[in-house]
Amino acid sequence: MLLEPKREVAVELVVPRDAGGVEVFRAYRVQHNNSRGPFKGGLRFHPNVDLDDVRSLASLMTWKTALMDLPFGGAKGGVQLDPHKLSERELEILTRKLVQGIKDVIGPAEDIPAPDMNTSGREMAWIFDEYSKFKGYSPGVVTGKPVHLHGSVGREAATGRGCAFGIREILKAMGYGKMSDHTFVFQGFGNVGAWASEIVHDMGGKVVAIADEHSATTNPKGLDIPALRRHAGEGHLLEAFAGGQALAKESILQVPCSILVPAALGGVITPDVARSLDCKIVVEAANGPTLPAADKILQDRGVMVLPDIYSNGGGVTVSFFEWVQNLQNFKWDEEEVNRKLERKMGAAFESLWQIHREMDVPLRTAAFVKAVGRVARAERFRGFD
Numbered sequence: 001m002l003l004e005p006k007r008e009v010a011v012e013l014v015v016p017r018d019a020g021g022v023e024v025f026r027a028y029r030v031q032h033n034n035s036r037g038p039f040k041g042g043l044r045f046h047p048n049v050d051l052d053d054v055r056s057l058a059s060l061m062t063w064k065t066a067l068m069d070l071p072f073g074g075a076k077g078g079v080q081l082d083p084h085k086l087s088e089r090e091l092e093i094l095t096r097k098l099v100q101g102i103k104d105v106i107g108p109a110e111d112i113p114a115p116d117m118n119t120s121g122r123e124m125a126w127i128f129d130e131y132s133k134f135k136g137y138s139p140g141v142v143t144g145k146p147v148h149l150h151g152s153v154g155r156e157a158a159t160g161r162g163c164a165f166g167i168r169e170i171l172k173a174m175g176y177g178k179m180s181d182h183t184f185v186f187q188g189f190g191n192v193g194a195w196a197s198e199i200v201h202d203m204g205g206k207v208v209a210i211a212d213e214h215s216a217t218t219n220p221k222g223l224d225i226p227a228l229r230r231h232a233g234e235g236h237l238l239e240a241f242a243g244g245q246a247l248a249k250e251s252i253l254q255v256p257c258s259i260l261v262p263a264a265l266g267g268v269i270t271p272d273v274a275r276s277l278d279c280k281i282v283v284e285a286a287n288g289p290t291l292p293a294a295d296k297i298l299q300d301r302g303v304m305v306l307p308d309i310y311s312n313g314g315g316v317t318v319s320f321f322e323w324v325q326n327l328q329n330f331k332w333d334e335e336e337v338n339r340k341l342e343r344k345m346g347a348a349f350e351s352l353w354q355i356h357r358e359m360d361v362p363l364r365t366a367a368f369v370k371a372v373g374r375v376a377r378a379e380r381f382r383g384f385d
């Protein structure tokens with residue numbers, strides 16, 4: 001029951017192109033498990049999306065919501081495309097057609113999408129609007145919406161903020177001192193990488209290198225992250241940042257640091273990379289950045305891995321807060337959201353660390369022990385009739 005998704009939906013999206021003609025895109029929504037609550041998980045637009053990929057990301061969501069102790073199950077959606085090749089109008093048509101294709105299997109008590117790679121508040125607003133045309137006004141059908149359209153303050157930064165809280169927890173647990181005693185490298189400077197690096201920087205950490213899909217920049221004295229975000233926001237390449245030197249983006253994972261944060265694609269830490277990286281801790285802000293064979297190598301090398309279902313669990317945690325606010329027609333302030341997020345990250349870390357110590361297993365195994373236990377218990381209590 002836990003290995004296989006409960007439901008898989010594949011839809012064909014036919015989009016009229018601005019230049020004439022139509023193009024067909026494949027889209028998937030995989031609903032892995034809902035024993036603990038409605039299916040929940042992001043929607044990504046990326047050329048690498050395929051059904052298998054979405055399946056594995058959907059199951060990670062089940063374990064993530066269970067580990068974070070949120071009343072949700074797990075799902076994921078993906079459309080196979082390079083969104084940079086479509087205009088805003090084409091993307092809006094595509095997103096609305098996706099909703100038309102899956103509207104009967106999503107909903108505030110059924111399945112609640114959210115942002116993931118290459119999607120943001122803009123797409124979530126389209127989803128909310130299109131779904132509401134068919135089912136009535138339903139802000140709770142999707143999270144990560146713009147703040148002025150039933151979104152929650154703090155959701156945009158939440159995955160990065162949760163990641164930074166998680167780093168603080170592991171440093172404390174390992175007796176490794178404070179943020180300011182450490183150097184950090186980030187792969188990915190989108191929603192998660194930009195917010196996580198900025199909050200780590202605000203907490204005193206020295207971020208010495210960052211890459212995105214185009215280029216990379218490094219400064220052994222520490223990058224000024226707010227300035228780098230302004231630079232990138234103006235459309236400039238990271239390698240052109242005046243406060244750093246250009247670096248080959250392919251070498252980002254080998255830059256020496258205490259803490260390496262992959263915050264982009266899955267599968268980037270291959271066995272070869274695992275043998276060559278030069279850090280004490282890998283914090284998996286991305287989903288599935290470490291291949292299983294590489295995980296074993298990191299373990300043998302004594303590199304600690306803070307697993308994805310914990311490290312990036314802050315995003316879905318604040319999605320839960322957004323959903324609760326939508327259901328109550330009420331708004332919390334940012335201080336309250338961030339305080340509740342901090343408490344959730346602390347509690348999940350505590351349970352993870354306790355299992356890690358008591359069972360003498362890696363943190364990833366400890367996370368799965370906790371999460372699978374909670375999901376299996378819910379399945380049993382609900383019965384099988």
Ligand SMILES: NC(=O)C1=CN([C@@H]2O[C@H](COP(=O)(O)OP(=O)(O)OC[C@H]3O[C@@H](n4cnc5c(N)ncnc54)[C@H](O)[C@@H]3O)[C@@H](O)[C@H]2O)C=CC1
Binds near residue numbers: 286
């Ligand atoms: N947005 C969210 O709230 C959450 C995202 N995640 C995960 O975090 C990761 C990043 O997601 P977002 O930041 O939302 O996506 P995003 O689309 O905002 O940013 C992705 C970043 O990765 C970079 N990137 C892509 N390919 C790369 C490559 N080959 N080398 C270096 N950089 C590359 C892009 O240039 C961009 O900077 C994904 O694995 C996603 O599943 C996990 C939990 C929640």
Ligand SMILES: O=C(O)CCC(=O)C(=O)O
Binds near residue numbers: 041064115116312317
């Ligand atoms: O905020 C959410 O509901 C899910 C975000 C997501 O896709 C993830 O945690 O991987």
